[in-house]
Amino acid sequence: MKKLGFGCMRFPLLDENDPKSIDLEQVERMFDIFLEKGFLYVDTAYPYHEGESEKAVKKALVERYPRTSFRLADKLPTFNLKEEADCPRIFQEQLEKTGVSYFDYYLIHCLTKDLYETAKKCKAFEFVQTMKEEGKVKEFGFSFHDTPEKLDEILSDHPEVDFVQLQINYLDWEAENVQSRACYEVARKHGKEIVIMEPIKGGSLIDLPKEIEADLRKADPEQDNASWAIRFAASLPGVRMVLSGMSSLEQMLDNISFMENFVPMSEEEQKIVLEAGEKIRKTVAIPCTGCEYCVAGCSQNIWIPEYFKLYNERQRTLSKGHDKAYDQAIQTHGKASDCIECHQCERMCPQHLPIVESLKKVSESFE
Ligand code: SF4
Ligand code: SF4
Numbered sequence: 001m002k003k004l005g006f007g008c009m010r011f012p013l014l015d016e017n018d019p020k021s022i023d024l025e026q027v028e029r030m031f032d033i034f035l036e037k038g039f040l041y042v043d044t045a046y047p048y049h050e051g052e053s054e055k056a057v058k059k060a061l062v063e064r065y066p067r068t069s070f071r072l073a074d075k076l077p078t079f080n081l082k083e084e085a086d087c088p089r090i091f092q093e094q095l096e097k098t099g100v101s102y103f104d105y106y107l108i109h110c111l112t113k114d115l116y117e118t119a120k121k122c123k124a125f126e127f128v129q130t131m132k133e134e135g136k137v138k139e140f141g142f143s144f145h146d147t148p149e150k151l152d153e154i155l156s157d158h159p160e161v162d163f164v165q166l167q168i169n170y171l172d173w174e175a176e177n178v179q180s181r182a183c184y185e186v187a188r189k190h191g192k193e194i195v196i197m198e199p200i201k202g203g204s205l206i207d208l209p210k211e212i213e214a215d216l217r218k219a220d221p222e223q224d225n226a227s228w229a230i231r232f233a234a235s236l237p238g239v240r241m242v243l244s245g246m247s248s249l250e251q252m253l254d255n256i257s258f259m260e261n262f263v264p265m266s267e268e269e270q271k272i273v274l275e276a277g278e279k280i281r282k283t284v285a286i287p288c289t290g291c292e293y294c295v296a297g298c299s300q301n302i303w304i305p306e307y308f309k310l311y312n313e314r315q316r317t318l319s320k321g322h323d324k325a326y327d328q329a330i331q332t333h334g335k336a337s338d339c340i341e342c343h344q345c346e347r348m349c350p351q352h353l354p355i356v357e358s359l360k361k362v363s364e365s366f367e
């Protein structure tokens with residue numbers, strides 16, 4: 001199977017301030033091209049686009065193409081589980097929302113130390129295994145955001161799992177808060193195939209600091225930033241799929257251009273890109289991926305990822321004073337300084353970011 005998967009968490013929007021306003025017409029064109037070029041793997045999840053991603057997949061893909069012409073991955077939202085009965089209830093809801101009778105891949109979503117305890121309490125592993133035995137799930141996986149030691153523990157407890165989904169990109173390969181390399185090695189030790197998420201780290205490996213972009217261009221004038229990032233991930237042994245959250249037809253055509261006839265990276269290319277990652281780590285102020293997992297539970301309605309994006313941009317361009325985009329965002333959301341330090345968001349953050357402390361920097365800079 002071709003190694004590029006369509007991540008359905010960043011569909012194009014009709015209104016940039018409304019994650020539910022998916023541009024269905026453009027998404028249909030994207031699916032048309034994706035399938036026409038021979039790609040198959042489509043990855044959605046319960047919370048993406050505040051619940052609208054699964055429905056968009058139904059309308060733009062499932063209702064327009066034969067079931068055998070694509071492979072669909074969906075995920076059990078561990079963070080929404082309270083009791084055992086939630087697993088079949090949500091699973092049934094997902095089948096209805098996506099319009100399929102089975103999932104090719106079904107993952108327990110976002111396992112961390114705490115959410116692993118939730119999954120155990122709600123018997124999530126037993127539930128997915130039963131769905132597999134009943135033919136409603138073809139392959140069983142989980143996505144993971146914690147330490148290599150925790151991954152080792154979960155894979156030792158659950159050898160029945162077919163594959164794992166890990167955050168791997170050249171920036172996080174050696175990053176302390178993500179430990180991509182060490183997690184990758186644990187999965188390989190257990191003989192599991194790997195699906196990669198965040199290969200371009202929420203888009204941050206597209207918009208690179210000028211001097212790093214110049215280094216990459218010098219090494220290969222033909223290769224763009226997305227290609228360096230996605231090919232790095234896809235070239236690792238044991239990687240079956242790399243998910244890219246493509247947000248426009250243009251991005252999709254670009255990704256397809258280097259993944260249609262994929263050529264693995266040479267050792268030299270790998271060295272160059274890992275060196276670039278080292279340099280970027282020193283310049284990115286707040287390594288937020290924009291996943292928005294932190295947003296829903298914030299009682300102050302603080303638009304955390306947007307503020308971090310604006311802050312990173314400001315650090316990069318060394319600008320100061322009031323910022324139009326920030327002033328506009330706080331018309332409809334809480335300000336960074338409205339944070340009451342409840343730390344709810346930090347418990348949800350897969351990147352383990354010190355959100356409260358970072359918001360203080362945002363408020364000092366923008367308010
Ligand atoms: S710590 Fe601040 S930003 Fe985080 S959930 Fe609480 S109020 Fe919101
Ligand atoms: S702060 Fe963490 S949870 Fe929130 S958007 Fe960024 S990476 Fe995601």
